[in-house]
Amino acid sequence: MASFYDYFSLVLFFAIPLIMTALGALFSERSGVVNIAMEGIMIVGAFVGILFINGKLIPGIDSAVEFTEAIGGVPVYLLGMIIAIIAGILVSYLHALASIKMNADQIISATAINTLTPALALFLTMSLALGESAGTDKLPVARSLYLIDEVPLLSKIPFFGELFFQNVYPGFYVGIIAIILTYIVIYKTKFGLRLRACGENPHAADAAGINIYKIRYLGVLISGAMAGASGFIFVIGFTIEFNASVVGYGFLAIAVMIFGNWQPLKIVGAAFLFAGLLTLSDGISFFPALDNLDIPEGIISMLPYLITIVVLVLTSKNSRAPKAAGQIFDKGER
Amino acid sequence: NGDSGAEEKDWNIVMITDVGTITDKSFNQGTWEGVQQFAEDNDIPAMYFRPNDGTQAEYEAAIDLVVENGANVVVTPGFLFETAIYNKQFEYPDVRFILIDGEPHTPDYSTYETADNTTNILFQEEQAGFLAGYAAVADGFTKLGFMGGMEVPAVQRFGIGYVAGAFYAANELDFSITFPANRYTYLGDFDASPAHITAATGWYSSGTQIIFAAAGGAGQSVMAAAEAETGFDAKVIGVDVDQAADSETVISSAMKRLAVAVQQELTAIIIDGEGNGGTTLVKGADEDAIGLPLGDSFKWDTFTEAEYETVYALIEDGSIVVPATEDELETFLEAHAGNPDVADLVEATMSEAE
């Protein structure tokens, strides 16, 4: 039972960043701009956010501990996330500028960002000695400072209390909120309707008097914000040392978005399926029965990816990307 | 010119890193700390150089480059340098090479030769692993696990020693322990990652009480898992250096004093003007180059420093010869550990070529 609970909390733990990033990408693609720069943006979010919570960006404060003692762990964490969001927005602006204003190929500018950000993060860390000791290429992350050991009352609820309201990071709740908001914004608001229109048929939207460029900028910047936040949440969740990497989660998230057929709820489902499979194969020992089969590790590790492909084969027949995604909008075109 | 006493020669130390970063909590980091310390103490210029790629061609190119740039002491951590050093030690006779964890040889292993300007340093990691395993069992842990980083010789030796120590203690103190083969693994890299957290969490929540993480940065993930474990207080044994500071859950660390060894050799070469060129230094208990941290970092519950000292002594005077390979482990367990039936655990410690 204990192990089963641990399994679930891990799945939640890894699914949340995947979902947030995938939903971010969704905003961009639904507006008609393909954004494979999520990996790079996540890295920036994590990098800047962590610099902030480590006090590197604030004169007078020069350690995470000092900072949290000053205003408390959760506030620091949330502030850090806001900084991460801002950073994410700024970087995604590069992508927006190139692919919306300058009619650049959207793959190219995104690739530039994915190439730039990890390098820049490492470069700055080492050149400006941002880590613990000079010359190191890692930023320390005092993750335990930001853990909420239990939410009063709620944590008393059987099972769910333990699952959702004990030793969680604030990011978990942010993620949940993000899911709900995304769904509402996409399907229940004026902006959502216009966003989807721009991704499907910008010329129709244009004729209806909608400012395509504005909507697309918003779409991309939102994706940047969410990627920035989830990069921060993700990294603080899993390491005590940040070395300018989010271990491919940015790309996995894009896979999840496609897997979820560009629809918020399906994306959430896809993310949980995928995270569930990953956690199962990495943590086969959660399930003694399977564990004792002693299947070669390599095989087990492959399974989540194989299964995903199989599921895709079964579900892709009528999967369709937003029609105008990736296309440059040009009033003249007809 | 050199012969008029070493001091007048102006020295220039360059370390060339192995694959992995300078902060790998392993070879690179340990070596660099040693070089850095020495350089500061004697203010001699020192730097490290990261090759673009982990290939022999790239390693040799790097050596050429730094030597051409004035380096006359080249420190290379990791056995991947063996073939590169083999070539370059002859090409640059006036450059001193320090090769850690390896001995120069040709790619086909047909000839091993260490020139007079090359010093090899090997560690008996198995001894450190043994002490860790012994301590864990003696302290009353009964469900053990081992997570190595990549399966490289040094890591293998840590693991093999750990297994040997655990069953040796179990036999001597006649405790019964469980250490199944699927609790002995090599993670495949030295970096923290969600996958490693998951794996470790899985082990803990299925009952493993203590994990020896000989995995550089990946150890951080094991600690993360231990911290998150709510059911009981899960423990981690750190590696290479005293990792007590990294996490509450680190009960001890299987140390090898890499930095010290590097400093010693640099001193020998530069200060004493001699050095142990042409030889291979094997660093173990006898030179106090390995061991567990004492004092505050000695967090064992029932296992005492006194007991530790006795075991240490046995290894030091050679009355316990700790196994370093799968085969040695097998025979060791038969001879000194009451021959537990753990064939597949032993199997798991080393993938072997035909």
Place this chain on the structure above:
Amino acid sequence: MEKIKQFFSKLWVSIKDFFVNFNYKKVLKIFTNTKVLNSFAAIFVGLLIGFIVMIFVAKNPFTGEWSFNTALDGLERLFGGGSRSLKNFGDVLFKAAPLILVGLSVGFAFKTGLFNIGASGQFMVGGVAALYAANLLTLPTGLHFVVAALAGIAAGAIWGFVPGILKAIYNVNEVITTIMMNYIAMYLTVMMVTYPKVYDGGLTAINTNFPTAHTPVLGLDKLFPGSNIDISIIIAILVAVLIWFVLEKTTLGYQLKAVGHSKDASKYAGINYKKSVAVSMMIAGGLAGLAAALYYLPIKPAYFRPIEVISPIGFEGISIALIGQSHPLAIIFSGTLISYIKEGASQMQLFGFNKEITNIVISVIIYMIAISSYLGMVINKRKERKRELAKEEETDEENKEEPQVKGGEING
């Protein structure tokens, strides 16, 4: 068989007259082509920005205080590091070969309307296959290399074929399958490394001691003394030319590009969409596989170790393809350029710079290329504006001369 001979004779002919009537005018023409100019501008800007970054962090490695000279030393290496000696340049070419081929893998897919993020996976399986062939087969020198290389190509092709066929038949988005295939390749190859017959316990890597299968050097080391160069660079260039030829001059290329441009229109024209997609991905995969073979087979070997990290080379391939704007011949240069910059940046470490500068420069280049056409347009617009203004004045006068120009009659 006859057909194949015919094909290659044709290929040879057109390559020949490519070089025979290769007059300087042609070259000039290439270099005045806006796309090419843009690329060079982009490269320049990239290096410039790299230099600016360097100025900020330039520290004397020993004294530790800021120094402009250090920045200059660094720049000298960044620009010239790759060509300080024949040895250096030989190594640059040597390391460029796999990069060019991976760039071709991605670029070829782009040309045919596919996005191959899977070059990494194709590279990994290609590498293992080549090494297996090198270790397990006993063949005469030379032939052994060819077979090993073919093994690499085959494995890579299979790895590319899977996403291709899945897209063709089940409409599975190739971006996601290729990502998944990367992970599968990673775990598969890690398993295969420790297979006793090929494993080298001392190296904890696949055995690198296979004298007969190494990449031939054919005396190229005489041209670049002391370097590691071998025929891999020549192979890469020939393959690039072949790919260019296939894309531009053959019916296959015509088909594949047509499908890339418009699935529906090519279907209407009776072109087999499914086959084309599968073939494109297979070729792309094969190229990545060949890259791996050339990476792992040289005399001074690279080590294939049981390390659970996805080879980054596939992503370098994307950069290279984009800098070469997916043109096979341009990719020869972009691949070499990347290799050259990496060499230079690596040497900059001697002056206390971090080699991460490489990717900073590369990313700026890519970004500049992305927006270059726009910037070009803006500049042209400016010029046009001026002309327009000039014109308008004239026309206004005309209007004054004869007001109310109207044909036909207006009804009241």
Place this chain on the structure above:
Amino acid sequence: MDYAIEMLNITKSFGPLVANDNIDLKVKHGEIHAILGENGAGKSTLMSILFGLYKADKGTIKINGETVNIDSPNDANDLNIGMVHQHFKLVEVFTVLENIVLGLEDKKKGYLDLETPREKIQKLIDRYNLKVDLNALIKDISVGAQQRVEILKMLYRDAETLIFDEPTAVLTPQEIDGLFEIIREFAKEGKSIIIITHKLNEIKAIADNCTILRKGKHVGTVDVKDTSVNRLAKLMVGRDVDFSVEKALSKPKDSVLSVKNLNYYNKDKTKKLLNNINFDVREGEIVCIAGIEGNGQTELVNLITGLDPVTEEGSLISLNKEDITKASIRERFEAGMSHIPEDRHKHGLILDYNLAENFISNTYYKPKFQEHHILNFENIYHYAEELIEKYDVRSSLGSKSKARSMSGGNQQKAIIARETSRKHNFLVAAQPTRGLDVGAIEYVHKTLVEERDRGNAILVISLELDEVMNIADRILVIYEGQIMAELDPKKTNVEEIGLYMSGSKKQKVNGGSKDGEN
């Protein structure tokens, strides 16, 4: 006097090309004003300027006498100008309702509110009886319905000036009458209507005045009631045009294409799209399939040409006596089929290939164009020049110009050139003249008749009854996937055909209605 709309000295150029050259247009309240011109004459451009999609380089626009500045469709909306575009501007995967409110949404407590608009729109629907299901997705409704949605979009925005760009190109006679009813209704209410069309009789039928453009220039503005059709045509093209295609009587020989018991269902097998179709096309005759858009014509063409696979047992298609029911597209081409597709942008052309490359898109593998899989560019470009010469295909860069940059008219010519120059004896032409001007139409019809007289069998799918009457030797009327009637153009008239097309009349001859229900 006060004009609702005044466009004065409008000039607009795209790069070198002057699409509108100093054009004037004046429309009064309650006036129906037609704009006439060849393909590429500048009509859509002029209207796009009025609607704020393009910005004029020069000229002024006045609404009700006041000079205004229209930079975007928003401004147009604010000035109560609405437009139904030639190529509809609708989001396929949105509902009708969403499409109508898009850009002018209501909000309730920050949320999107679709209910308030729904009522307003329902009122409009009833008032002008523009029947359409507000909850249906655009992709599921007929082109006619889509046009009604475009009209509703204008009305929902309270447009006082309504622009229709080639609105009738896609409608049936009945629908056209319906549309004109509504338009007159609008005019009565004092709205001003601008309508672009290539069809002169329509102009006669509905417009008060007509402005004529030629090659971007303003040729003139005439009062329609005292201007003859031929005069209009002459003004537009600059020469006399004869509309009746004069052609010798056809003497059909043996059957070339024969379709037997052809049945076809939609994807999820819920709807029967083709119901037991049987017919033949013989050497030297032109068979026209008349019908309202969306009654199975597209499916029929796709099955004959192989764009969609035949799924039902017992269905048989044979060409020159050989069974091609399961043949691949290329095999059908090889068997002598040529195909002028309905959608020239989607199927007809590879828009990013140049003209020469497009000319060989279904013959590139022939020995003439390749040897050992290596393309023979000399032949390819030589061939291209021939066709350009022979079919007078106009474009900026000749054989090297990208298909995308060519006018629809010329794109169509290019396709016809390719399909009729290929070795074939059977030609399927799906709506070969859609959106083309009379000059171009005249040309296409001439070509088709020549084809016929060369002894080829020709199957034409058309929505234009005049066209059908003009070129057909035999007419098959299709309704809801069934052949309702086989008619001889000399013995029938537009009204009768219209009745069959709308399903209100059914012949008891062949066309398989006997065992139709199964």
